[in-house]
Amino acid sequence: MNLDQTKRAVALIASAGLMSLPQGAAAAQQGDGRPLNVVAIGIFFVFVGITFAITWWAAKRTKTAKDFFSAGAGISGLQNGLAVAGDYLSAATMLGVVSLVYARGYDGLLYCIGFFIGWPVILLLMAERVRNLGRYTYVDIIAYRLDHVGVRCMAALGSLTVVFFYLIVQMVGAGELVQLMFGLQYNYAIISVGILMIVYVTFGGMIATTWVQLIKAVLIMFGATLLMVLALAHFNFDFESLAQKAVQVHAGGNAIMGPGGLFSDPVSSLSLSLATVFGLCGMPHILMRFFTVPNAREARTSVLVAATCIGYMFVAMFVIGLASIVIVSTDGRFFEGGHAGGKLLGGSNMVALHLATAMGGNLFLGFLAAVMFATILAVVSGLALAGASSISHDIYVNVLRRKTTVSGEAEVHLTRKVTIVIGIVAVLLGIVFRGQNVAFLVSLAFNVAASANFPPLLTSMYWRGVTARGVMWGGLAGLVSSVGMVILSPAVWKTVLGHSHAIFPYDHSALFSMPLAFLVIYVVSKLDRSPAAERAKLAFDLQMVRAQTGLGAEGASQH
Amino acid sequence: MNNLDMAERVSRHALFKELVTRRARLVRSLMSVGLVAYFILIALVAFRPQILRMPVERGGATTVGVVMAVAILALGWIITWIYVRRANSTFDRLSVHLLEEVAR
Numbered sequence: 001m002n003l004d005q006t007k008r009a010v011a012l013i014a015s016a017g018l019m020s021l022p023q024g025a026a027a028a029q030q031g032d033g034r035p036l037n038v039v040a041i042g043i044f045f046v047f048v049g050i051t052f053a054i055t056w057w058a059a060k061r062t063k064t065a066k067d068f069f070s071a072g073a074g075i076s077g078l079q080n081g082l083a084v085a086g087d088y089l090s091a092a093t094m095l096g097v098v099s100l101v102y103a104r105g106y107d108g109l110l111y112c113i114g115f116f117i118g119w120p121v122i123l124l125l126m127a128e129r130v131r132n133l134g135r136y137t138y139v140d141i142i143a144y145r146l147d148h149v150g151v152r153c154m155a156a157l158g159s160l161t162v163v164f165f166y167l168i169v170q171m172v173g174a175g176e177l178v179q180l181m182f183g184l185q186y187n188y189a190i191i192s193v194g195i196l197m198i199v200y201v202t203f204g205g206m207i208a209t210t211w212v213q214l215i216k217a218v219l220i221m222f223g224a225t226l227l228m229v230l231a232l233a234h235f236n237f238d239f240e241s242l243a244q245k246a247v248q249v250h251a252g253g254n255a256i257m258g259p260g261g262l263f264s265d266p267v268s269s270l271s272l273s274l275a276t277v278f279g280l281c282g283m284p285h286i287l288m289r290f291f292t293v294p295n296a297r298e299a300r301t302s303v304l305v306a307a308t309c310i311g312y313m314f315v316a317m318f319v320i321g322l323a324s325i326v327i328v329s330t331d332g333r334f335f336e337g338g339h340a341g342g343k344l345l346g347g348s349n350m351v352a353l354h355l356a357t358a359m360g361g362n363l364f365l366g367f368l369a370a371v372m373f374a375t376i377l378a379v380v381s382g383l384a385l386a387g388a389s390s391i392s393h394d395i396y397v398n399v400l401r402r403k404t405t406v407s408g409e410a411e412v413h414l415t416r417k418v419t420i421v422i423g424i425v426a427v428l429l430g431i432v433f434r435g436q437n438v439a440f441l442v443s444l445a446f447n448v449a450a451s452a453n454f455p456p457l458l459t460s461m462y463w464r465g466v467t468a469r470g471v472m473w474g475g476l477a478g479l480v481s482s483v484g485m486v487i488l489s490p491a492v493w494k495t496v497l498g499h500s501h502a503i504f505p506y507d508h509s510a511l512f513s514m515p516l517a518f519l520v521i522y523v524v525s526k527l528d529r530s531p532a533a534e535r536a537k538l539a540f541d542l543q544m545v546r547a548q549t550g551l552g553a554e555g556a557s558q559h
Numbered sequence: 560m561n562n563l564d565m566a567e568r569v570s571r572h573a574l575f576k577e578l579v580t581r582r583a584r585l586v587r588s589l590m591s592v593g594l595v596a597y598f599i600l601i602a603l604v605a606f607r608p609q610i611l612r613m614p615v616e617r618g619g620a621t622t623v624g625v626v627m628a629v630a631i632l633a634l635g636w637i638i639t640w641i642y643v644r645r646a647n648s649t650f651d652r653l654s655v656h657l658l659e660e661v662a663r
Contacts, residue, residue: 243620258612266605
C-alpha cells in the first residue's frame with residue numbers, strides 16, 4: 001500500500017469513526033432495547049481524555065528511536081511490572097475466567113494456574129538475560145550471535161504470527177464487548193479501537209503505551225477488588241460460606257469444587273500447560289516490555305510486581321465467579337425473558353458485568369464496562385507496537401536495508417507508518433472474523449509462541465553450540481508444526497471447519513511441536529560446519545558476560 | 560580498556576565462574592520445585608481427581624483441590640520473591656565486585 005492510499009484509508013476510517021456515535025447509539029436502543037450506559041461512556045471519555053494528555057506528553061519526550069521503542073529504558077521496575085500486568089490481563093481473560101468459574105467452578109481456577117506459573121519461569125529463565133542482551137525487539141537477542149538474514153526473517157515471522165492471531169482475538173472481543181456495553185455498532189466499535197490504538201502508538205510510542213497499560217492495570221485491579229469485596233460482604237467475608245451457597249445453587253453440586261472434565265486427559269492438559277508456560281516466554285509484546293527498564297535488577301522487580309498483580313487477580317476472579325453462581329444465576333433480571341437459569345443476557349461472557357450491576361447498580365456496571373474498554377485498548381496497543389517494531393526494525397532495517405545504515409529517526413518514522421497500516425489491518429480482520437469462534441486463536445498464539453519463538457530464544461541465550469542454520473530451521477519447524485497441528489485439531493478442524501473427525505487429536509500442539517523445534521535446532525546445529533557456526537560458538541563467552549553482568553548492555557538514555 | 564577486552568577478562572575470572580554456577584544452581588532448584596509442584600497437580604487432576612474433590616473439613620464445601628491450587632499460586636509467588644531477593648543481594652554484589660576487580 002503506498003502512502004497516498006494509506007492516507008485515504010485513514011481519512012475514510014476517521015470519518016466513519018466520527019459518524020459512529022449517534023448512529024450506533026440509535027441502533028442499540030432500537031436493537032435490544034437496552035439503554036445507553038451514560039456512566040460507562042462518561043468514565044470512558046475521562047479515560048480517553050487522560051490517556052490523550054499522556055500521549056501528548058509522551059510525544060514531546062519521544063525524541064530518539066530508543067525513546068520510541070523502549071521508552072528510553074527509563075521506566076522503573078514497579079511501573080513496568082504494572083504495565084506488564086496490564087499487557088497480560090486482557091478483557092477476554094477477566095470476563096472469560098469469571099464466566100468459566102461461573103459455569104464449571106474449579107476448572108476455571110485450574111485454567112488460571114497454567115497462565116500464572118509461566119511468570120516464575122520467565123523470571124528464572126528469561127527476564128535478566130533478555131534485558132541485558134536486548135534492544136528493541138526480542139529478535140535482537142537471537143541475532144546477537146546469529147546475525148543472519150534467515151534467522152531475522154524466521155524470528156520476525158514467528159513474532160508477527162503471534163501478534164496477529166492475538167490481535168484478531170482482541171479486536172473481535174472488543175467489537176462484541178463494546179457493542180454490548182456501549183450500544184455502539186460492532187464495526188464502529190472496532191474502528192474506534194483501531195483509531196485510538198493508532199493515536200497512542202504512533203504519537204506516544206512505548207512511553208504512551210506503557211502509561212495506558214499501567215493506568216488500566218490499576219483500574220482493573222481496583223474494579224476487581226471492589227467487586228470481590230462487595231460480593232464477599234454478602235457472605236460475611238467467609239469463603240466457606242460462599243462455597244457452601246455456590247454448591248447449593250449450582251446444578252453440579254459439590255462436584256464444582258473439584259476437577260470436572262476439562263483437564264481429565266493428561267496428554268491434552270500437559271500440552272496446554274507447556275503452551276501457556278513457555279508460550280508466555282515467547283510472547284513478543286511481553287518480552288519487549290523488559291527493554292523499557294534501565295537494568296536487570298528492575299527487570300526482576302517488574303516480574304515480581306507483575307506476578308503479584310496477576311496471581312492476586314486470578315484468585316479474585318475465582319471468588320467473583322463463585323459469588324456470581326450464588327448472586328447472578330438466581331436473579332431473573334440477568335436472563336432473557338426474566339427467567340433465572342435460561343440464556344444469560346448478552347451472552348455467557350457477561351457474568352462479571354451482571355455481578356457488578358447486582359452489587360453497585362448502573363454506576364458500577366458503567367465503571368467496569370469502561371475499564372474493560374480501556375483494557376482492550378491497552379492490550380491492542382502493546383500488540384500493535386510489537387508488530388510494528390518487528391516489521392520496521394527486524395525486517396526493514398535489519399534485513400531489507402542491512403547493507404546501509406538507517407537513522408533512528410527514519411526507523412521511528414517508518415514504525416509510525418507501519419502502526420497505521422497494522423491498525424487498519426486489525427480493523428479489517430476484526431470485521432472479517434466477526435461472529436466467528438475465535439477462541440482457538442488464543443491457543444494458536446500461545447502454541448506458536450512456545451514452539452516457534454521460545455526454542456530459538458532459549459537456545460541462543462543458553463547453548464554455546466547453536467548456529468544460525470539450526471535456529472532458522474528449528475524455529476520454522478516449530479512454526480509450521482504448531483500452526484498445522486492446531487488447524488487439524490478438534491477446536492478448528494471440527495468446531496470451526498465443520499469436519500466430522502479431527503485429524504490431530506489434541507487442541508494444543510506444544511507437547512509435540514516444541515520438542516520438535518528443539519530437536520531440529522539441535523540436529524541442524526550439530527551438522528552445521530560453516531565458518532559462521534564457528535564464529536557463533538566463539539562469541540558465546542562474551543554474550544554470557546553481558547547476559548550475566550550487564551556489561552555492555554543498553555543503558556537508560558539521559559533526559 | 561574497552562568493553563571487549565574487559566568482557567574477555569571477566570569471562571576468564573574466577574568470580575565470574577562462581578556467579579554463573581551459583582545463579583544456575585538457584586535457578587535449577589527453584590525451577591524444579593515450581594514445575595514439580597505444578598505437574599503434581601496436573602497429574603492428580605488427570606489420575607486421582609477424587610483426592611482433589613475431598614472436602615478439607617467434614618461436610619464442608621472447600622476442597623483439597625482449592626487449597627492446593629491456591630497453595631501453588633502462592634508457591635509460584637514465593638519462588639519469584641526468593642529469586643529476586645537473592646539476585647538483588649548476592650548476585651548483584653558479586654557482579655559489581657567482579658567488574659571492579661577486572662577494571663582495576
